[in-house]
Amino acid sequence: MLKNKTALITGGGSGIGRATALEFAKYGAFSIILDQNPEAAAKVAREIEQAGGKAAGVSADVASSEKLSAAFDEVRCHTSELHILVNSAGIYVFKNATTADETDWDRCLDVDLKGAWVCAKHALPMMIASGGGSIVNIASTHAVRAQGNSFPYGVAKGGMLSLTQNLAVDFGPKGIRVNSISPGLVFSPMTLDYLEENKKLSAGQILALQPLPVKILPEDVANAALFLASDMSRCITGANLLVDAGRTIYLSVKNAD
Template sequence: MKPRLENKTALITGAASGIGSAIAELFAREGASLALLDVDIAAAETLARELADSGHRAIAVQADVSDADEVQHAVTQAQEALGRIDILINGAGINVFRDPLTLSEADWQRNLGVNLQGAWHCARAVLPSMLEASYGHIVNIASVHGHKIIPGSFPYPVAKHGLIGLTRALGLEYAARGIRVNSISPGLILTPAAERYFESCPDPEAERRRQTELLPCKRIGTSEEVAYAALFLASDEARFINATDLLVDGGRSQLYHA
């Protein structure tokens, strides 16, 4: 079977761990050349070497996505090394959960800077060449927090609601020019960040069981399952899907808790 991303080049942000690294590994297997962007350049370089050793084409580039100049420099590096970027996966993100009245200005700005502005900085950097080619797919990794409010999670959902809005606005803005913009909203996924949360609880196993029981499927999702959703949306198989958000949460957001 022909690789689904053969002759395509993808820039993946937050590529060094969790969902981002799962997307990178799957996209490589499906034939894409990869630019792995992460603030942790050492981890990105390690993944790039592992992929290269397996016969894939991958480079690492460094940027804090909240810094537009750093993003533009990293995108230029990727384009010089790999050519035009066909696919952008905006996977970089940070968890910011604070009490609204004690939230610092720095944490507010950092939340928006990485989780919302970061996606815009990356999209703005790749869009000119995508528009010139009349071809490009952007997939933003949003969250169930962009659909439902979980008490105690402020201000993270503010950014994720904005990211879904950005997805819809950009998708419609450039739909007639060959560009598609979609987003994925993962629920509870067993990422390193989720593992750290469980370990921070007084009884990690009890909290893991509690969270698992809240899911209709009675299991926590995996990063690879999110990666397959990204693969579909980034491929030409989804060419009539635009400005849409795909929930990948095991059905939890549809469940009414009495």
């Protein structure tokens, strides 16, 4: 499905990004893993190579334009072609408008939103020169519904949907499709850390928020990314695909029982 395609996956060292890098390589892509953690990026690249795939690891903090610029120089040493960009690098800051400070806002928006834009800015000329391609932004259900005490994370992810639409409109004529995925609560290392810090929320309580009582795994999001990255979705751009087991459309009737 992705034979002869080159994909760059930010945040590919862990969770959703890692699962996506592995999935893309399984379907024939050369997966380049960009992560602020160089050991994690190298480890995922090794995992892919050991399974017979093609991969490389690159290290950068997506919030640093300077480091990203150097990372893209490194990407160009690995490949002259780029067809797919997945923006998965992200952090959460779950506060509210009064408890968050400007440092929280700056870091969260710089990593989760500006990082995705600057990666796209570097990737787009390569993708256009390669004959077109697909960008997949990993947003969140927080982008479409305010879930409470999720500030400024929800703001950054909401911005990502607008980033997706703006890129889709501006670069569609150049053969670039741009879509986002909004996962619900995914059982990734990020979520497990969060649950460990907030012991009041159990896995059972999370599943009760979803019509489908299934644990969403990084691989479930990677499957959606594979669809959006491949020609299977060739007529889809500017869309936001919810991978949330129905959580966003579910108006809980618990209180009406």
